[in-house]
Amino acid sequence: MSAHILLVEDEVKLARFIELELTSEGYRISVAHDGMAGLTLARESAPELVILDWMLPGMTGVEICHRLRATGIKVPVILLTAKDEVGDRVAGLDAGADDYVVKPFSIEELLARVRAHRRRTQEADQNTLQFDDLSLNRRTREVFRGQRAIELTAKEFDLLEYLLNHPRQVYTRDQILESVWGYDFIGDSNIIEVYVRYLRLKLEEKGEKRLIQTIRRVGYVLRD
Incomplete structure (x- = not known):
């Protein structure tokens, strides 16, 4: 078009x-x-x-x-x-x-x-993923909520990039664990909940609406 x-x-x-x-x-x-x-x-x-x-x-x-x-x-x-x-x-x-x-x-x-x-x-x-007022640049590894820059750790960035790749698609905890942490990850699966909480705190720091939603007994989805 x-x-x-x-x-x-x-x-x-x-x-x-x-x-x-x-x-x-x-x-x-x-x-x-x-x-x-x-x-x-x-x-x-x-x-x-x-x-x-x-x-x-x-x-x-x-x-x-x-x-x-x-x-x-x-x-x-x-x-x-x-x-x-x-x-x-x-x-x-x-x-x-x-x-x-x-x-x-x-x-x-x-x-x-x-x-x-x-x-x-x-x-x-080609390098930018965007949903609502949230944008992520793969090349520069910059993240913005509107015009507010957000500093993320490497793993927080990887998790957000994974969710932004397919907004509105529900991911199970196993899918997130395998894709973001790797098939050979040995540790507590609660690590996902921990990092989702970190992301929410940073993405909603100025009172912005929640974009990372929890689907009970299933996993997470990026949607309004």
Whole structure:
């Protein structure tokens, strides 16, 4: 399926031009012409990239960036703006934007930026497991709950990775023991309960909802 891009631009003719060019490149496009509509679509339609004008009716692009990042939404954002001072660029990037294109711009430059961010996203997706607001990067061994970084021990990481590989699938204690600790593990099977408790304490440290659920007399499952 082609990538879904959200375009938020209040200049209708410019928005239509960009939409047609992106569509011709094979992308699926959603368009909003004001800040509130753009924020709503960004939250509800799960785009894979957002192209966002800075000056919008109702809410600026920078405000939209702030709100998306505050709720843990990490979708790549390219800001479009006539503001080209260094301070403006810094403000946009500090708000959470990933890139910055100054108006007037060539459509070829914008399309190249889109392709570059799509390549980076695809590469990251190969290493990232995500469920709800919980994400795990296999390559960097980083774990986040929203934007909160979580420090895990090696075995805690291995257990969480195992559960994230197949969310909503119930695993028995024997399956977890064999896959995470190994077939030759000699020790107390209660080790699983101990590590699940450790994980829950860290994942729910700030009052977040529980994602690792206990299935009585069976095992564990990662689900909302």
